[in-house]
Amino acid sequence: MSGESRERGRIVVGVDGSESSEEALRWAVRQAELTDSTVDAVTAWEYPPLYGSIGWIDAPQELASDMKAAASQALDHAVKEAVAPEQQARIHSVLAYGTPAAVLLDQARGADLLVVGSRGHGGFAGALLGSVGQHCTQHAPCPVVVVRRQ
Template sequence: MTTPHGHPEAARTTPGAVVVGIDGSASAERAAVWAGTEALRRGRPLRLVQVYALPQVHTPIAVGTHEQVRAGLAERAEGWLAEARTAVLAESPGVEIGTAAREWSPVAALVQESQHAELVVLGSRGLGGFTGMLVGSTAVSVVAHAHCPVVVVRGRRPQDPPPAAGPVLVGADGSSDSDGALAFACDEARLRGVALTVVHTWSELVADGVLRPHPFQDDAAEIERAERARLADQVSPWRDKFPDLTIDLDVTRGRPVRTLLERAEHAQLIVVGCRGRGGFTGMLLGSTSQALIVHSPCPVAVVRSQDAGSEETR
């Protein structure tokens, strides 16, 4: 059932739902279909949300015209939601679906939805209220302020569906800040019945976000052994928690984005944290996040660390 548009605080949320931003685009529809499958795996309801706003005009308009525009936007929203619902049910007929057409800011509405959601899912390209969602400040704002993990659904090419085969990848930097991403990635791999590959990159120049005391003078093989041992220590508790899950360690000298994008060619999901030291510092505000979101050949999940939820993005 669709919720009334009304005041944003009056919108009824669905606790524990997988929430999808719908904007009438083919990308959002593919995201909804992906999210429907995800909701079934998790045993959660699916919530399709379309957020619209009255256009800003600089000249006065009649009240009647204003209401006509609002009614037209609401009607269009209902149509987009119905189309997305039909597409989801064609692939996941058993999933429970709720819909909501909301008049508000897309970022504010999705962040509010995330307070009660299990997961927020977005398409990689958009129309309507979500135009530019994933190439500008809107995407950064949603991911940076969301209270749950956010997934951007992508395929190899803009029109391609997301891949359904291959392992789950997770970027880890050896710090406790990436444990949230590891936990999420372990669950995803378990639910999908595939292996998890933990990707860690290292540099001869930088360690833990600071310049090494003797760059280029330390033995590269020794650095790699130390980095692998550090990563193994971090992953060890997750091996104990998920004894039936195959967890592979991929320790490589290089840059995080390039390495993850190379590995993603054969993966079905990339998981990264939004905080961390080393190669993943500034994940959400710099070129790293933009590159993954814009260029990844598979869906990208961004998971905030638990202590980041109450902090403002720096």
């Protein structure tokens, strides 16, 4: 490998603040260490439309900045909780507007691996795989690892 520079791999992991996503983040960091990769810890945020007398309308713009700030704090908290300080240099935090599945699939373009937890915050607690994980396993542009909570 004299004179050749090796490009580092990239692992994308979905982080929503759930215990399952924190476990996925820990797994992604361990895998990144083994493969000399970087980790993009991705959190999606959006504000829901409201239903009014004229139908579906956008929520007030003031809510957007509050929701974005809350998502950013949740991402920072998850990284601090799940990853040792000496490993955090490997992580790039990504905050993006959109639905979780769409944001993760977009961020996974060109990645070596997409990592998701088996269950997030929504849906049915008894389901084996959440809707975001299900969508990602079916449509991702790269291999997907679903990490189950221990």
